[in-house]
Amino acid sequence: MALKIRLSRGGAKKRPYYRIVVADSRFARDGRFVERVGTYNPMVPKDHPERLTVKEDRVRHWLSNGATPSDRVARFLSGINLVPAPRINEQTKQNLPRAKTLERNAAAAEAVKAAAEAAVTAAAAAAPPVEEEAPVEEADAEAPVEEAPAEKAPAEEAAAEEEKKEE
Numbered sequence: 001m002a003l004k005i006r007l008s009r010g011g012a013k014k015r016p017y018y019r020i021v022v023a024d025s026r027f028a029r030d031g032r033f034v035e036r037v038g039t040y041n042p043m044v045p046k047d048h049p050e051r052l053t054v055k056e057d058r059v060r061h062w063l064s065n066g067a068t069p070s071d072r073v074a075r076f077l078s079g080i081n082l083v084p085a086p087r088i089n090e091q092t093k094q095n096l097p098r099a100k101t102l103e104r105n106a107a108a109a110e111a112v113k114a115a116a117e118a119a120v121t122a123a124a125a126a127a128p129p130v131e132e133e134a135p136v137e138e139a140d141a142e143a144p145v146e147e148a149p150a151e152k153a154p155a156e157e158a159a160a161e162e163e164k165k166e167e
Contacts, residue, residue: 002026003067005059005077007040008033017041020054020073022062037062040076052076 002025009030011017020038027033038054045051059082063069069077071086078085097105 003034003062003065004070005037005062005067005073006070007072015043017043020076022067035062052079054080054082056080056082 003022004025005020005022006029007018008021008023009016009018018040019033019036020040021033022035022037023031023033035058037058038052040052041050054076059077063083069083074083074086077083
């Protein structure tokens with residue numbers, strides 16, 4: 001039986017009130033639970049003493065018996081030094097992926113990279129070979145380049161032909 005320490009919602013519409021319960025992970029959120037170990041009332045100010053109440057000795061007992069807290073409950077329990085704080089991404093304020101997820105993501109990225117490299121090598125093998133140009137000798141590279149004669153404009157050509165006819 002996989003036990004979780006999680007929130008169970010109660011209260012009226014738009015007036016939430018949560019119980020912190022130890023429950024089997026297969027049960028519904030607001031369903032059957034093993035033990036109620038605290039409450040959380042988000043409707044009162046953050047510095048109010050009734051916002052969060054926890055039976056610390058019972059939480060320690062369940063943690064020692066293998067119960068795992070949900071992300072939100074882990075934050076609450078880290079505030080009273082019962083569990084270490086969960087890793088949080090400061091930019092998005094979301095929980096960071098765990099080690100296994102990071103490994104899977106890295107493996108997937110490597111697979112995509114390998115597939116891209118294979119596609120490039122397959123495309124290179126299928127392409128016709130490119131002829132290489134002969135190396136340019138230094139003497140040819142330093143020789144002055146002769147300018148090609150500029151073409152005359154059509155008006156200039158017509159004027160030149162008229163002069164030839166007159167002569």
